[in-house]
Amino acid sequence: MYPMNPVDAVALPSHIEQSPLPRLKITEIFLSLQGEADSIGWPTVFVRLTGCPLRCTYCDTSYAFHGGQWRDIDDIVAEVLGYGVGHVCVTGGEPLAQKRCLALLGKLCDAGLSVSLETSGALDVSAVDPRVSRVIDIKTPDSGEVARNREANLALLTAHDQLKFVICSRADFEWARQRVLEQKLHQRTMVFFSPSKDQVSARELADWIVADRLPVRFQLQLHKLLWNDEPGR
Numbered sequence: 001m002y003p004m005n006p007v008d009a010v011a012l013p014s015h016i017e018q019s020p021l022p023r024l025k026i027t028e029i030f031l032s033l034q035g036e037a038d039s040i041g042w043p044t045v046f047v048r049l050t051g052c053p054l055r056c057t058y059c060d061t062s063y064a065f066h067g068g069q070w071r072d073i074d075d076i077v078a079e080v081l082g083y084g085v086g087h088v089c090v091t092g093g094e095p096l097a098q099k100r101c102l103a104l105l106g107k108l109c110d111a112g113l114s115v116s117l118e119t120s121g122a123l124d125v126s127a128v129d130p131r132v133s134r135v136i137d138i139k140t141p142d143s144g145e146v147a148r149n150r151e152a153n154l155a156l157l158t159a160h161d162q163l164k165f166v167i168c169s170r171a172d173f174e175w176a177r178q179r180v181l182e183q184k185l186h187q188r189t190m191v192f193f194s195p196s197k198d199q200v201s202a203r204e205l206a207d208w209i210v211a212d213r214l215p216v217r218f219q220l221q222l223h224k225l226l227w228n229d230e231p232g233r
Helices: 073-082 101-110 151-156 170-183 202-211 222-227
Strands: 023-033 043-049 069-072 087-091 114-119 133-138 162-167 190-195
Touching: 023 073, 043 073, 069 073, 073 101, 087 101, 101 114, 162 170, 170 190, 170 202, 190 202
Parallel strands: 043 087, 087 114, 114 133, 133 162, 162 190
Antiparallel strands: 023 043, 023 069
């Protein structure tokens, strides 16, 4: 069994750590359909923060590792509200790599929005506003980042949160299945299994879940089916 070691600190670029203003570095803000998790299909505003300390083998948002523009948090909230929809997803990169992401999440909740946070699971989620649905991506061995999983996050899970496993191989599936069943993760929160594009076919993963009667939800990423990996969709 692979270890899941906590990551207590991640070195961030100095331009993110040292900014004294209530700002965040943003790659893009756009309106689309939520493509995964329990709010799949809802018109949703996505706020994609710049930067990520991980380098997963299947990453489809590497364009968010660098660049971006500094934005005042109040301006970000105003732009989100301007789209006129009730759901917003804060994502990345790794949004929690910017400490002021916590302030943004709180202000979005204060504005009456349904807020979700997509996070790698490598950083501490304990300070995230409890009104936010934390969608935590548990890194499998074939992601290349399994050692970065923060075990302490699992103890914080509630029914309001969600776990996601991206499955890259049969070995990944067996590893993830063991994690779910041994720790009874499905009894604590909603658990999703998704196939990694071009590595495991959707049908293969679906058949494995059905054959094992595994208590998880199979998931395809709706945005990939509709728009492939086009940024801003």
